[in-house]
Amino acid sequence: MVPVKLLILGAQNTGKTALCVRFITKRFIGEYDHKKEVTYRCSRVVDQEAVDLEILDIACKESSVASLESSIRWADGFLLLYSITHRLSFLEVPQLKKLIDQTKQSLGRELIHPLSRTVFFFVPTVLVANKADLEIGREVTTEEGQRLAKDLRCGFRELSVAEAVSAVEAAVFQLIRLVLDQQRPLPDRRSYMLTVRHALTRKLTRSKTMQW
DSSP, X not given: OEEEXXXXXXXXXXXXXXXXXXXXXXXXXXXXXXXXXXXXXXXXXXXXXXXXXXXXXXXXXXXXXXXXXXXXXXXXXXXXXXXXXOHHHHHTHHHHHHHHHHHHHTTOOXXXXXXXXXXXXXXXEEEEEEOTTOGGGOOSOHHHHHHHHHHXXXXXXXXXXXXXXXXXXXXXXXXXXXXXXXXXXXXXHHHHHHHHHHHHHHHHXXXXXXXX
C-alpha cells in the first residue's frame, strides 16, 4: 500500500473541512467549528493501486508561518480551495501557491519539458473552486479559475461539495494520481513525455515526406 499525504489549504469558509468529510464519509455537513488541525485517514484504490491516504486540514488563519511551512514539507500534494462566491478567497490562492513552491523547491525533483527542454519544479496541486451550486452569488468566473490554474501549473476542478460526492472524489483522485506519478522513478515519469515527443517527430517527418 502506497502512502500519500495531502494538505488542504484555503481561506476560511471555503469548504475545506466539508470536502474532507464528504470524501471520507460521503456525507455533507455544512457547518463546522473548526479551530484545530485534523488529519483524516482512509484507504482507497486508485488505478488498481492501493493507497494509504492522509489528508491534513489546518486552519490557515490560526497557523504561524513556521507551522504552515512544516505542514507543507510534510505533504506530498496540495488541494487549494476557494469559493466562487468569495472573491477574496480566490485572490489569496497565488500567495499560498507561492509559499508551497518556495517551501518545496529545495525538496522537489527537476523535470525537463519534452519540447522546450526547460527545467522546472513540479509540485502536485489541484485548484478547487467550491460552491458551484450558489450561482446567484458567483463572484469568480469559471474562466478566471481555469486561467489561474494554468498560470500556477495546477489541475482545476469547479464543483459543489454540497451537491456531488463524485466531483469531490474526482478532484482528490486527480491529485493522488499526480502524487503517484511524481513518486515513480524519474525515468518512468519522463518516458511518457519522450514517447509524445518521438511521436510528434515521426508525424512531422511523415508530413514532410508526403509533401515531397
